[in-house]
Amino acid sequence: MTLTAAKSKSRRRRAFTKGDRLTLSLFVGVPAFLHIVWVWIPALLTVALSFTYWNGVQLSNIRWAGLANYDTIFTASPQFWSALRNNTYWLLWFSLIATPLGVLLAYQVDRRIRGHKIYESIYYIPVVLSMAVIGVIWRFMLGPTGLVQVLLGYPGIEDAIPIFGNYDINTYVILSIASWRHIGYIMLLYLAGLKSVDPSLREAAAIDGATEWQSFRKVVLPAMKPVNVIIIVITVIESLRAFDLVYILYGTSTGWPILGMLVFQNIYG
Incomplete structure (x- = not known):
């Protein structure tokens, strides 16, 4: 021995x-x-x-x-609280809406529904684009003479809906545009994780009489714990480091302040 x-x-x-x-x-x-x-x-x-x-x-x-x-930031800088609030909105939106939608799309594509390859390619397109490029695309589409204004029936500078001039609208616009890319990104990550799950686990759950939702919640999710952790980390990071998309859409104005923009303004004036 x-x-x-x-x-x-x-x-x-x-x-x-x-x-x-x-x-x-x-x-x-x-x-x-x-x-x-x-x-x-x-x-x-x-x-x-x-x-x-x-x-x-x-x-x-x-x-x-x-x-x-820190005393100056917390007591004499009201923009800080507005920026922190918007970053919190971003995090909550990604956590409660965009990320679950990405997971749902990944699950549907993994089931190999009809045309799943086409859907996968369509959702993947925004992922290969940088947020700056996405901002430029949507700025043209939402501008006074953009495609969205034409579809809404308000083409032209005088008749256009001021999408970038209303704070309440700005919130939903910026979060929806950011989600356009984030949903596809989460879908790809989760789809890769789903393909690594042993099919015998689902088969065993189905034999035991589990529904698709029960199988997903009690079998698939626990088996994908490492992927879930990565997705949570990415969601938090994407929410806190948001800058380029807001800068492209609104410039250095205070149309939709975030922490990254506040830092940029303090450095470059």
Whole structure:
């Protein structure tokens, strides 16, 4: 027994050769180092600088401020609360509407309904476009002479519905446009996860008399826990880093303030 254990331990020690270590160093160590240098260190420095006064030019101008900057944001900057509210709307919309729709579409496409390949391609198109390009497309479509105004029967600058001039309309417009891409993105992620689920699990559930909804809720969802975690993380990140779409549609105006736009305005005036 001791000899067998020693041999097993020896084999484990010989598992990594010099070539393996070099490969790990290059493909794991280097990216990890760059990630720490370009992501974590700047992030931690940003947190540290938030407690100081600094013009961003000379390090000698850094002065300790304590919580003064946070006090200014929370008490003397009403735009911050408007931006935080809109980002919260974005997160809730994605979480309660866009993401569930993406999951539903993925489930329907995975069932191989008639024309599922066509649907999959149609929903995939927005995903390959950047949010800036999507913003340009929808700005033309929703503009005074755009396709949407023509379909509504209000073509022309004088008769057009001021879609970008009403805050309440702006909220639904921006969230709907963002969802156009997000739904397809979630559909692709979830569709990939559904294809990895063992079909025998569904078959066993069907034999036990489970309905499609019961099978999906009690069998498929638990089996796709890693994908669900990724989708939750992506949904939160997409909601908090929203900037380019709002910038393309509204510029630097306060038509629909978000945190990213507030940071941009404070940096560039």
